[in-house]
Amino acid sequence: MISLQHLHKTFSGASGAVRALDDVSIEVAERQIFGVVGQSGAGKSTLIRTVNLLERPDSGTVAVDGRDLLGLDAQGLRAARHDIGMVFQQFNLLQGRTARGNVELALEIAGVDRVERRRRAGEILDLVGLSSRADSYPAQLSGGQKQRVGIARALASNPKVLLSDEATSALDPETMRSILELIRTIRDELGLTVLLITHEMDVIKRICDSAALLESGRIVEQGRLADVITTPGSRLAADLFPLHDLPPDVSGTVVDITFSGGSADRPVIAQLARTHGFDVSILGAAIETIAGKQAGRTRLEIPGSGTAVDAAIADLRSQDLLVEVIHTPSRAAS
Ligand SMILES: Nc1ncnc2c1ncn2[C@@H]1O[C@H](COP(=O)(O)OP(=O)(O)O)[C@@H](O)[C@H]1O
Numbered sequence: 001m002i003s004l005q006h007l008h009k010t011f012s013g014a015s016g017a018v019r020a021l022d023d024v025s026i027e028v029a030e031r032q033i034f035g036v037v038g039q040s041g042a043g044k045s046t047l048i049r050t051v052n053l054l055e056r057p058d059s060g061t062v063a064v065d066g067r068d069l070l071g072l073d074a075q076g077l078r079a080a081r082h083d084i085g086m087v088f089q090q091f092n093l094l095q096g097r098t099a100r101g102n103v104e105l106a107l108e109i110a111g112v113d114r115v116e117r118r119r120r121a122g123e124i125l126d127l128v129g130l131s132s133r134a135d136s137y138p139a140q141l142s143g144g145q146k147q148r149v150g151i152a153r154a155l156a157s158n159p160k161v162l163l164s165d166e167a168t169s170a171l172d173p174e175t176m177r178s179i180l181e182l183i184r185t186i187r188d189e190l191g192l193t194v195l196l197i198t199h200e201m202d203v204i205k206r207i208c209d210s211a212a213l214l215e216s217g218r219i220v221e222q223g224r225l226a227d228v229i230t231t232p233g234s235r236l237a238a239d240l241f242p243l244h245d246l247p248p249d250v251s252g253t254v255v256d257i258t259f260s261g262g263s264a265d266r267p268v269i270a271q272l273a274r275t276h277g278f279d280v281s282i283l284g285a286a287i288e289t290i291a292g293k294q295a296g297r298t299r300l301e302i303p304g305s306g307t308a309v310d311a312a313i314a315d316l317r318s319q320d321l322l323v324e325v326i327h328t329p330s331r332a333a334s
């Protein structure tokens, strides 16, 4: 539904040229929630703004619903933008208009008549759970309610695609969760395709089907979360399972075992101790619901190293578990 290919964008700043996008390609399938995560300055806003051409890339292609946006004239682009709604971190509501007025404005611009505007705004405010606050002004609404207005406004023209630029970053954790749930619900009910950007892994974990990691304008990793968590060496997976750093005095072999789907409830650790006679220590564990499924990562220390440990690791791998060796004792220590 959204296809960005080989995007490049360089800004000339005070201290020289900034390469905001450096050969970025992503594909977002219909009805997917795709998250781009990265630190401040990574190029996330620049990337999402290319999707509706608020930002024009220097080179590359932008296609939404099969339409090549860079090839459209002004009128064609205006029409294409009706299919793309956008929400912002700072809500960007007009203070002098009520919730309903803000939603109606989007329809006014689209040339929808007064009666239909009223009807549509009521319907969409109901969808986002704000019918009772339709006549409130932004200053009378909480952050979460303001973002609900922002989402309603984005949905007013019945878009196929919703873009979210850090929509939950200004909200407290509980409100963040309720807004993310709302985004998922509207995806399900309206069949929307969602591209969101965030600096928070928690957002990715809660609602995304797929994710990409953006660093200094480059995509360093991307994929479906279900695949990412079982990809050896995945940085996204490491961020999804927050485990502490290794203690400095670790003396054995340390492995991270990732459980997903069916392997999540097998007594793997007990079996390792029983079959191989190891006195295994658990250094850390994280259980997460990722893309709607339970998955976990456990960090174990197996004493020593050598063939017995290798055999135990091979045994774990034969059980279809992702096993990553993250520390091997030096010869002197073992
Ligand atoms: N209009 C602009 N002019 C000059 N530099 C810009 C402009 N927009 C963004 N940048 C620079 O491009 C880089 C990426 O910015 P941005 O896409 O906003 O990152 P993010 O959203 O990940 O924080 C940053 O170094 C930023 O300073």
Ligand SMILES: [Mg+2]
Binding pocket: 044, 045, 046
């Ligand atoms: Mg940004």
